[in-house]
Amino acid sequence: MRTLGHAVVQRRSPAIRDRVVELLRPCESGEVDFGHLMRRLPMVLAGEFMGIPERYWDDIALWAGACVAPDDPAYALGNSTAQTLRLAHHHIFACFRELVRYRRANPGEDLISVLIGITDSMSGRGKPLDDWRILLNCYSFILGANTTTPNVASHTLLALIQRPELWPLLDDEQARAGLVEEGIRWTSPTHHLVRRATADARFGDVTIRAGDWVAAWVASANRDEAVFDDPFTFDIRRSPNRHLGFGGGPHYCIGAPMSRLVLGMLFEELTRRYAAFELTGPLVHLHSNWINGLVSMPVKAIAR
Numbered sequence: 001m002r003t004l005g006h007a008v009v010q011r012r013s014p015a016i017r018d019r020v021v022e023l024l025r026p027c028e029s030g031e032v033d034f035g036h037l038m039r040r041l042p043m044v045l046a047g048e049f050m051g052i053p054e055r056y057w058d059d060i061a062l063w064a065g066a067c068v069a070p071d072d073p074a075y076a077l078g079n080s081t082a083q084t085l086r087l088a089h090h091h092i093f094a095c096f097r098e099l100v101r102y103r104r105a106n107p108g109e110d111l112i113s114v115l116i117g118i119t120d121s122m123s124g125r126g127k128p129l130d131d132w133r134i135l136l137n138c139y140s141f142i143l144g145a146n147t148t149t150p151n152v153a154s155h156t157l158l159a160l161i162q163r164p165e166l167w168p169l170l171d172d173e174q175a176r177a178g179l180v181e182e183g184i185r186w187t188s189p190t191h192h193l194v195r196r197a198t199a200d201a202r203f204g205d206v207t208i209r210a211g212d213w214v215a216a217w218v219a220s221a222n223r224d225e226a227v228f229d230d231p232f233t234f235d236i237r238r239s240p241n242r243h244l245g246f247g248g249g250p251h252y253c254i255g256a257p258m259s260r261l262v263l264g265m266l267f268e269e270l271t272r273r274y275a276a277f278e279l280t281g282p283l284v285h286l287h288s289n290w291i292n293g294l295v296s297m298p299v300k301a302i303a304r
């Protein structure tokens, strides 16, 4: 999609960098909960591309978290898992309904305006997308961004805290690009992706029948010894790094260029300002068998 392609991502990058710098401001005080801080990182992207006013960012990040981890106390919006799920979905869809209404009256260059303007090639009748399809696209986009990018950022910083000797290498752009790819492989924020087989298939000695549900364990594939040398080592020079962190095939992550950009900027700004980070408290992992998340990661930034 041209709205999310490389050229547009590059054009929007100065605005995104300003937001990243602003986001990192709390690190200046020395101690910060990096897990919590990173919740806003995907909104820096999604807010920019979808034209979402900043006043909604923190709520949307909270609702998106509640949609995928309703059992986690950090995202409990209701008295039960079911109520949290209901409330989170209600709030997200109500918010986007409002934004779609606004963009119908005030079109811009954002993704919501683009969705309003395109015709539905799947129906074959060239009709505009109805509101429901637009809302589902917004939902998919916002969940895709929010459930992955913050966790890659936190797990990558954690890996660097555990291997401080890598930090000085990150003055180099190529090394930072390697860091981002390895951070995605290492984190594999979506533990698994589920599909339903449309035809009988055979993998090794396993037979899959048409109609079977299949869970592809991304985290396991990303540590496959047949593909990666020394897969349990965090290696920013790994080349090639053919990880499946962004999935594969027709549903390959549409946000891949954006997340590479923002994660590269994040670590550039961090390494420019700080000599190192230290953990100052216990890690709190997200309650989820799907998302490899860090809810809380208290750290101290050591100035250069």
Ligand code: HEM
Residues within 6 Å of the ligand: 042, 045, 046, 140, 141, 142, 143, 144, 145, 146, 148, 149, 152, 184, 189, 190, 193, 194, 244, 245, 246, 247, 248, 250, 251, 252, 253, 254, 255, 256, 258, 259
């Ligand atoms: C490092 C960050 C990210 C990772 C690791 C990641 C990972 C993934 C994966 C594994 C899929 C495939 C899902 C499947 O096959 O069922 C996917 C799809 C998707 N991602 Fe991402 N994602 C990231 C960032 C983003 C961002 C920033 C956005 C939006 C701004 C985004 C939006 C989407 C969307 C809309 C899809 C669905 C694409 C489709 O079904 O055709 N992702 N992502």
